[in-house]
Amino acid sequence: MPTATTAPATGVPAGSRGAGVRRRARWATLRRARHGVPALVFALPVLIVFLLFSWGPVVRGLVMSLQKTNLVDPVLWVGLENFRYVLQDPLVGQATLNTLWFTLLALLFGFPVPVLLAMFLSELRGRSWLYTTLAYLPVIMPPVVAILLWRFFYDPSSSGLFNSILGVFGLGPFPWLDSPSSAMPSIVLEATWAGAGNAVIIYLAALTSVRADLYEAAELDGAGIVRRIWHVMLPHLRGVLLLMLLLQVVGTMQLFTEPLLFTGGGPQNSTVTILLLIYNYAFVNGDYGAATALSVLLALALAALSAAFQLATRRWSTE
Amino acid sequence: MSATERGALSVTDRRQPRVRVPFVIGQVVVLAGLLVAGLGPLLWLLKAAISPTQDSVRKPLALFPSGEIQWQNLATAWQQGHIGYYLGNTAIIAAGTAAASLVVCATAGYVLSVLRPRWGGLLSAAVLATLFVPHIVSLVPLYLTVLELPVTHTNLTNTFWAVWLPPAANAFNVLIVKRFFDGIPREYFEAARIDGAGTLRVFTALVLPLSRPILGVVALLSIISSWKDYLWPLLVLTNPDLQPISVALPKIAKVTELNIQLAGLFLALVIPVALFLVFQRAFLRGVGLSGGIKA
Numbered sequence: 001m002p003t004a005t006t007a008p009a010t011g012v013p014a015g016s017r018g019a020g021v022r023r024r025a026r027w028a029t030l031r032r033a034r035h036g037v038p039a040l041v042f043a044l045p046v047l048i049v050f051l052l053f054s055w056g057p058v059v060r061g062l063v064m065s066l067q068k069t070n071l072v073d074p075v076l077w078v079g080l081e082n083f084r085y086v087l088q089d090p091l092v093g094q095a096t097l098n099t100l101w102f103t104l105l106a107l108l109f110g111f112p113v114p115v116l117l118a119m120f121l122s123e124l125r126g127r128s129w130l131y132t133t134l135a136y137l138p139v140i141m142p143p144v145v146a147i148l149l150w151r152f153f154y155d156p157s158s159s160g161l162f163n164s165i166l167g168v169f170g171l172g173p174f175p176w177l178d179s180p181s182s183a184m185p186s187i188v189l190e191a192t193w194a195g196a197g198n199a200v201i202i203y204l205a206a207l208t209s210v211r212a213d214l215y216e217a218a219e220l221d222g223a224g225i226v227r228r229i230w231h232v233m234l235p236h237l238r239g240v241l242l243l244m245l246l247l248q249v250v251g252t253m254q255l256f257t258e259p260l261l262f263t264g265g266g267p268q269n270s271t272v273t274i275l276l277l278i279y280n281y282a283f284v285n286g287d288y289g290a291a292t293a294l295s296v297l298l299a300l301a302l303a304a305l306s307a308a309f310q311l312a313t314r315r316w317s318t319e
Numbered sequence: 320m321s322a323t324e325r326g327a328l329s330v331t332d333r334r335q336p337r338v339r340v341p342f343v344i345g346q347v348v349v350l351a352g353l354l355v356a357g358l359g360p361l362l363w364l365l366k367a368a369i370s371p372t373q374d375s376v377r378k379p380l381a382l383f384p385s386g387e388i389q390w391q392n393l394a395t396a397w398q399q400g401h402i403g404y405y406l407g408n409t410a411i412i413a414a415g416t417a418a419a420s421l422v423v424c425a426t427a428g429y430v431l432s433v434l435r436p437r438w439g440g441l442l443s444a445a446v447l448a449t450l451f452v453p454h455i456v457s458l459v460p461l462y463l464t465v466l467e468l469p470v471t472h473t474n475l476t477n478t479f480w481a482v483w484l485p486p487a488a489n490a491f492n493v494l495i496v497k498r499f500f501d502g503i504p505r506e507y508f509e510a511a512r513i514d515g516a517g518t519l520r521v522f523t524a525l526v527l528p529l530s531r532p533i534l535g536v537v538a539l540l541s542i543i544s545s546w547k548d549y550l551w552p553l554l555v556l557t558n559p560d561l562q563p564i565s566v567a568l569p570k571i572a573k574v575t576e577l578n579i580q581l582a583g584l585f586l587a588l589v590i591p592v593a594l595f596l597v598f599q600r601a602f603l604r605g606v607g608l609s610g611g612i613k614a
Contacts, residue, residue: 046427205607
């Protein structure tokens with residue numbers, strides 16, 4: 001742009017083109033502008049949104065966990081009373097065990113399959129888009145749609161969809177969501193199906209960064225296919241694998257939609273999770289203090305887990 | 320992936336029958352498994368959406384055992400369940416979420432990557448820190464914030480702002496956009512400044528057009544995540560006239576007959592699947608990116 005009129009944000013008057021002194025002066029204004037008001041104006045959206053909806057609520061949550069509040073009566077400072085109340089609630093113990101059980105099952109079912117699938121898909125030439133598309137389709141399904149559909153699949157009668165399929169092999173009928181012992185594994189099965197595609201894509205992205213000459217070098221050194229996979233492919237995945245492990249644990253600890261829509265926490269509280277309990281405290285009982293106290297406890301546990309995980313894996317990753 | 324690249328298997332490996340035969344068998348098995356797990360539920364839902372209830376309940380594996388195809392299920396679900404109306408709400412919510420996210424991450428990226436004020440480091444650390452705080456701590460206080468905003472004391476519940484704005488505070492989006500802006504050669508900005516372009520003009524005429532690909536990825540990711548969201552709209556949009564399809568479906572499911580319910584599920588699924596098939600490349604790239612950033 002030939003003239004300075006195109007610089008409204010800096011407030012430089014038009015026609016300041018010409019003498020070197022004035023040009024230098026304009027540069028100085030611009031530089032000051034970068035550090036002054038214009039930069040602040042551009043930072044406003046991120047500042048406002050993060051203040052209101054991210055930093056603010058975190059601080060407010062920490063404060064609220066020490067208060068008694070139901071939005072009607074005046075706010076009361078109660079110290080650690082909420083934490084005592086929450087820790088004495090027998091349902092919290094049950095929910096913690098249920099959540100840990102879910103996480104364990106999710107790791108057993110859900111962790112190895114995407115890794116193996118991605119390793120296999122990365123060896124395909126041509127047509128691999130067909131495989132990735134198919135693997136990603138469940139991820140596209142909105143969770144509510146998937147859950148309502150699977151709730152039908154899990155029909156406990158012998159003519160239910162899954163029971164009919166298993167019936168062909170002479171198995172079942174299984175009660176699926178109707179029995180306290182199989183309800184949680186059924187939920188894990190659906191959640192695994194719904195999430196596996198995402199993990200496959202992330203592993204595949206990591207595998208494409210493995211340089212071909214590493215495989216060639218290994219091959220020249222006489223490494224067979226199995227050893228190439230073990231010594232070249234897997235070490236490359238290690239960082240992502242560890243990270244996905246952590247993300248999966250943190251994610252499954254916050255499970256909510258599935259137990260709410262599948263079973264509502266039943267049968268016999270076998271699928272009550274910590275987040276479902278937080279939801280009930282806050283939005284069913286109106287006890288916001290107890291809800292935030294439990295949230296803070298969960299967040300602390302997750303933070304401790306992440307920190308321990310970082311410490312433990314630092315040694316492996318720098319090896 | 321181009322044909323010249325290689326993985327653990329070399330070209331010579333692939334020619335050996337010892338390797339080729341199990342590899343081909345593996346491909347068939349994996350493809351069959353993916354067809355059943357990925358496409359199976361979709362196809363079954365399509366079939367059930369146009370079947371009488373009794374067919375789906377009594378013989379879920381058979382193809383139209385009573386010989387009747389009820390196309391009218393789809394129309395009934397559309398009208399009785401107001402599926403079209405709820406899909407409209409969902410689209411408004413998704414579009415607004417994407418717009419809010421784009422404004423926040425594009426301007427933030429510009430400040431952090433191009434303008435680089437002295438306090439930029441502090442801002443980016445504060446944004447990054449939120450990646451490490453589990454969302455769960457802030458669920459309840461976030462709800463109370465939306466119920467009564469600080470300073471202005473506005474109540475955002477039952478307005479679309481309640482679902483548009485909070486997801487915009489997404490550190491991951493800010494981070495990928497900033498990284499993309501970092502990759503734009505600095506000479507461009509200097510040249511533009513020498514030509515007399517101001518801060519705003521550099522942003523609108525230079526940075527935004529250059530960063531269309533990454534902004535597209537951010538828009539897609541926020542559209543899909545808002546389309547899938549359930550808990551948050553359930554909490555803040557209690558007025559049924561504003562609710563998205565995800566909140567409406569469980570309620571519809573309670574009061575309608577099974578064949579109509581399944582038809583409704585199918586209708587709710589068509590748009591995300593179509594979007595995915597059209598923008599497949601960008602989708603998968605976005606997900607891959609997220610893995611790269613998190614790692």
